[in-house]
Amino acid sequence: QAYLVDPYLFSLRITRDPQALDRLLDDLRQRRFSAVILEHAALDLAVQDTFPEPSGSRFLMALRENYRLAEVVDGRPIFRPR
Numbered sequence: 001q002a003y004l005v006d007p008y009l010f011s012l013r014i015t016r017d018p019q020a021l022d023r024l025l026d027d028l029r030q031r032r033f034s035a036v037i038l039e040h041a042a043l044d045l046a047v048q049d050t051f052p053e054p055s056g057s058r059f060l061m062a063l064r065e066n067y068r069l070a071e072v073v074d075g076r077p078i079f080r081p082r
Contacts, residue, residue, distance in 0.1 A: 007039070007050035014055055021055050028062040031081040036067055038077050
């Protein structure tokens with residue numbers, strides 16, 4: 001089952017409801033996703049449109065702690081659970 005996060009809509013959502021980010025971070029910490037695929041190979045670019053600071057830093061920390069870069073396909077990094 002796929003979970004797609006539209007960067008623009010999600011940025012609006014977490015601005016209005018900061019708990020939405022907390023739920024996503026909890027899912028990352030529990031490794032609920034078999035893969036996390038980002039739009040840009042540069043992680044800072046991948047999160048800057050989606051996560052207003054400090055949300056972006058929190059997302060990257062949870063991602064790095066619980067997922068590893070498995071491969072890059074068509075410029076998109078694919079992370080798999082550790």
